[in-house]
Amino acid sequence: MSGASASVELPPGAASREVERRRDGIGGRVRDAIAEEVPIALLYNDRPHVVMMATPHDLEDFALGFSLSEGILVEAGELEAVDAQALLEGIELRLRVPPGRADALEERRRNLTGRTSCGLCGAQALEDAVRQPAPVRGGPQIDDAVLRRALAQLHERQPLNLATGATHAAAWARADGTLALVREDVGRHNALDKLVGALVRAGEEVERGFLVVTSRASYEMVQKAATAGIALVAAISAPTALAIQLAETTGVTLIGFARRESHVVYTHPRRISARQEEVPS
Template sequence: MSAVPARAALPPGAASREVERHRGDAVERVRDAVAEEVPVALLYNDRPHVVMMATPQDLDDFALGFSLSEGILDAAGELESVVVTPLLEGIELRLRVPPARAEALEERRRNLTGRTSCGLCGAQALEDAVRQPAAVRGGPRIDDAILRHALAQMHERQPLNAVTGATHAAAWARVDGTLAHVREDVGRHNALDKLVGALVRAGEDVHAGFLVVTSRASYEMVQKAATAGIALIAAISAPTALAIQLAETTGVTLIGFARRDSHVVYTQPQRLAARQEASP
């Protein structure tokens, strides 16, 4: 990325480090902006559940979104409180949930470290890893122009990636293509969890918009989105075969290779129509 002036204000989640930059035969020492990545531990009713490597911003959204997208909670109201505690080793998120939820979680408790590229780390059984969400009903109907309008806004809505080049983004577009919420993180799953939390906190109707992600559409991204009730996903990169299978069985419209002038619809194409030409 470009050199960072010594007193430049960085967006939350970025840090400044001195680096040695080589360009052709020239070598210079400059300040560079890099994305922060810290261990974030989630504890439910004081019991450790999982540690994720994440960008330390929007952590209240992350706590709620992770709890919902992982099926730990069924509704936002079940999250009674979140206490964010910075520690020398990382950050603790202490979540208070109803005892019945904590007991159910204990039965499938995962206490392993999840890495930024792995949304299934810590799953102890196949049924934990390959979880089938309920079918998604309804959802928006959009056309190509609306999708492209949403994509056109993505770059300017990613301030952290603009200075670091190291983060993913998950964005919520309304039915006219306007981006209403965007969350960034070094982990694509974390960015989606943060977005889910933000949507719920804002009272957004998940049937009245669609998801845009800057990563590939892996199985767990579709799983999280479907669990949250999101019916249409547009990914800038490719989906996997298992993601396509899950999207089909859960009724999710899955779009890959989304660009300003092209895209590929893999499942449930009825929600996306080609742009209609005006009548004579």
Template sequence: MEYEKTAFFSGVHYRDGQYAETRDCLAEEVPVALEYNGLSHAVMLATPGDLEDFALGFSLTEGIVVDASELYSCEVWKQTDGIRVAIEIASERFHGLKEKRRNLTGRTGCGLCGTESLEQAVKPLQQVNATASFTSAQLHAGFSGMEALQALRKQTGATHAAAWMDAAGRITLVREDVGRHNALDKLIGALVKQEAMLSSGAVLVTSRASYEMVQKCMSVGIGILAAVSAPTALAVRMADKANLTLAGFVRENSHTIYTHPERLR
């Protein structure tokens, strides 16, 4: 089920000393409540699209399920104050979720809201065994291809994107959201649904590369993460230990590879 991702608002535009009435297309941002087997777990502010992909991606990258087959069903319901996503998971996974349950309220750009202890902040490393390899030309062509497919950004200028570059260097999938973490979860969920070979491609993102972006990629076996903006120091350290190739500042004809450069030569 899809909901309106944009809305139109009037405003006053200023340019070169002149004011004029304007009508802009803005990205929607709504509370999305994720419920597992009837138990409320997380409320995220997100763009109301591709929410089934989001539910699967979030469930996998947060370790709530370890395989897509453990997520039995996903139903999306529009309510007066937001959207409720009812997810049914295997009883064993639900028991584990209840054991480590925390109240988690997510905000746009917030990765660890609601974490109760330092031990929960940085998840255990998972080694990546990736076969992916691309040239610099393929990387830059991939970012150009991703930009061309960012429909919401073209309309609103307000969304992040996460894109999949397959083993042949083609951009085959793009997901957008007001939150960079959400966009990546949506992409991962869609890729898993399609049974994509995650070890043979690369994820491209329009944001900075925070630790959690690295964690989400390595949790499903993705070996290359490339970002338009900078990585954090923690992201570089964790990517290096996890055998994940991390690149940042990907701009026209330039980029910086921080870890495992052999996959981007």
């Protein structure tokens, strides 16, 4: 169970609240660490686009990663400026982009309100909902030991979740299994967007590493990864049927139920080298 005393420094994205904790019929007032969740509005050239419920940390990464993973921008240099403004209702991220990008966005504007479990709310057309990224080329060649190495590091690299028990993480592992970057958020899509932004800003080469996420592999996660050029996605939980279909058509190697002792490869197993054994059906 998460918890925090008044003297313990909280990680960014966490708040301290007094709660009543009960155990074996005995209760007491304690301080607890709670994950923050606030409305974050993204405006492109002063035009409102979307409001996402997210953890208010790593916002520059979020702004860049969302813009790239949603296909609003093609390259990082097109994001000219990000201005974060804290308001009573939440946070506004005012993004300055080339006029042509803003005009194209206005034409396919969805006016959606994102939630922690939904990346589609308010989509106006099927092509908005199921966007087909370009096929991913290349990617790393890893083995089971590399995946286990990445997973072994993941737990301790989530300070916000360790404090609150309420957040997802998206992690970037290099080809040897070393975790280079981790981003956390109450929403799995937001965590991935933050990681994509951090990857680009750090100059990491996406063809030389792979993505590990602590959530299920929904199709939006595969969609965002493929749009960013990520060729291998390993999820702690299960994929959906549409995620598998999208991974197949975009050339993404999709792994589900990733554990230190086992995992399931759903698509494009050529990037995973492993000893072949008979598995009981």
